Amino acid sequence: MSSRIEIWQLRAQFAAGLSQMYGAEVPAYHTLVEVSSEVNRAHTGELRLGSLERVTAERHGAIRVGSPAELAQVAALFSAFGMSPVGFYDLREAASPIPVVSTAFRPVEPDELARNPFRVFTSMLTAADDRFFSADLRGRVQRFVEDRQLFDPALIAAARRIAAAGGCPVDEAADFVAAAVSAFALSREPIDRAWYDELSAVSAVAADIAGVTSTHINHLTPRVLDIDELQRAMTERGITMIDHIQGPPRVDGPQVLLRQTSFRALAEPRRFRSPTGQVSDGTLRVRFGEVEQRGVALTPAGRARFDAAMAAPDPAAVWHDHFPATDAEMAAAGLGYYVDGDPARPVVYEDFLPASAAGIFRSNLDSDASAVEGGDTTDYSQDWMAGQIDHYIHDPYDLYEKVARS
Numbered sequence: 001m002s003s004r005i006e007i008w009q010l011r012a013q014f015a016a017g018l019s020q021m022y023g024a025e026v027p028a029y030h031t032l033v034e035v036s037s038e039v040n041r042a043h044t045g046e047l048r049l050g051s052l053e054r055v056t057a058e059r060h061g062a063i064r065v066g067s068p069a070e071l072a073q074v075a076a077l078f079s080a081f082g083m084s085p086v087g088f089y090d091l092r093e094a095a096s097p098i099p100v101v102s103t104a105f106r107p108v109e110p111d112e113l114a115r116n117p118f119r120v121f122t123s124m125l126t127a128a129d130d131r132f133f134s135a136d137l138r139g140r141v142q143r144f145v146e147d148r149q150l151f152d153p154a155l156i157a158a159a160r161r162i163a164a165a166g167g168c169p170v171d172e173a174a175d176f177v178a179a180a181v182s183a184f185a186l187s188r189e190p191i192d193r194a195w196y197d198e199l200s201a202v203s204a205v206a207a208d209i210a211g212v213t214s215t216h217i218n219h220l221t222p223r224v225l226d227i228d229e230l231q232r233a234m235t236e237r238g239i240t241m242i243d244h245i246q247g248p249p250r251v252d253g254p255q256v257l258l259r260q261t262s263f264r265a266l267a268e269p270r271r272f273r274s275p276t277g278q279v280s281d282g283t284l285r286v287r288f289g290e291v292e293q294r295g296v297a298l299t300p301a302g303r304a305r306f307d308a309a310m311a312a313p314d315p316a317a318v319w320h321d322h323f324p325a326t327d328a329e330m331a332a333a334g335l336g337y338y339v340d341g342d343p344a345r346p347v348v349y350e351d352f353l354p355a356s357a358a359g360i361f362r363s364n365l366d367s368d369a370s371a372v373e374g375g376d377t378t379d380y381s382q383d384w385m386a387g388q389i390d391h392y393i394h395d396p397y398d399l400y401e402k403v404a405r406s
Ligand code: OOG
Pocket: 061, 062, 063, 064, 121, 123, 218, 221, 260, 290, 352, 353, 356, 357, 358, 360, 361
């Protein structure tokens, strides 16, 4: 009898495979991983938020798709890796709107997160939103997306089988993981220049999603224990980082939720087809490097305080009007999640922040659509998305609550 590969092992192999592929595609990623590891090794502070080993191995990825049907395929594929949709993010509502709605696929059980916490922030183009797309353009976007195939149906069928069986025989695993990884490789297929440019005029994100016939991993993000130190170290190496770390400021006291920073990837070689059918070499600059620091998960009450602090012109200056300076006080006030209420055992935030996500999207674009006018007339919502992908979308607060009571 051949032995079985468990779901979590498949997830670890998938994450490692993507990392290897992305490193070959975007060499600056290696620098980022190297500097992140250095920062983590030098970190002398507390490690309550994760062991050096887990933190240094930890990654999230980001992908973008064009339709509910494509998102449903992603959900089926990721189910074979034990990654379930968690949370709903509407980035059209951000201060700088992006025409996507998103969810994050990740393990939801604490022991699964401990084995391998790989997660993928997954965005879907909101083609039905007439604040971004005219009826004519929407029709053409939808046809283009319907006509392409991001994933081999055999891959999706295998994923469903593996998810249902809770693993697969050893001799199937390598091929399955390799096929899943290569679905996210940058394509060498020539890009229709006129179509890509037309979409770029509406939104650079729309062009990246619906201007090409494949999807790709947009970035892979290592986790660090001190993001300010990382930002300094990268800058020292001559890499231009975005001006401001996204998310909460560095604070004196418990660091909460998620802080992120990024740099733009260099232009990458891509092939283009002109209206006369000629294929030529060109470049596109759509991928980037990102890094994150994770802190304590906030309760709804804590999140309301967070939103209030972040609404101030200088959140750092008003931080302690909203948050106490110790974990003991955070736990006692019910602002953060702690296992059994024990301030020595904070629950790590495993999700994303819509404002930061929009900031990361935007900071890496040359230009994009400005503020949308008029009301939202679309159906996009968490319930809508759950119905489209036929998967329950977890509420992050329920998950933190469960971890805190375990
Ligand atoms: C996703 C941007 C958001 C994050 O870490 O908040 C994101 C994208 O660029 O597709 O990855």
